[in-house]
Amino acid sequence: MTQSAHGRCHCGAVQLSVPRLPADVTECHCSICRRYGALWAYYKVKEVSFTGPTELYVWGRKYIAFHRCAKCGCVVAWTPRGDYPECAVNARMLEGLNLEIVRVIVEEDASG
Numbered sequence: 437m438t439q440s441a442h443g444r445c446h447c448g449a450v451q452l453s454v455p456r457l458p459a460d461v462t463e464c465h466c467s468i469c470r471r472y473g474a475l476w477a478y479y480k481v482k483e484v485s486f487t488g489p490t491e492l493y494v495w496g497r498k499y500i501a502f503h504r505c506a507k508c509g510c511v512v513a514w515t516p517r518g519d520y521p522e523c524a525v526n527a528r529m530l531e532g533l534n535l536e537i538v539r540v541i542v543e544e545d546a547s548g
């Protein structure tokens with residue numbers, strides 16, 4: 437279970453690396469996540485790396501930034517803009533994630 441996991445966007449320009457595949461993912465129903473259709477897997481910021489050309493989207497209270505591939509547009513992650521220690525990777529980008537067995541936690545709209 438200590439094996440690292442990898443992912444990428446559709447075109448491959450953005451490569452992701454995380455310490456492990458998630459045991460559960462969060463389907464958030466806030467106004468932006470429901471549009472992205474992302475399934476978030478949470479990690480410590482320092483555990484996650486991604487490389488490649490990304491563009492940022494920041495809105496509302498501006499406490500997190502969403503990263504999307506500058507080429508194909510896949511939303512790959514969000515990162516905090518302050519000192520918050522956690523970030524999230526879009527688990528749909530991860531190789532080897534079996535969505536039939538991973539637990540999906542549905543989070544109702546908390547952001548308005």
Ligand SMILES: [Zn+2]
Binds near residue numbers: 446506
């Ligand atoms: Zn891409």
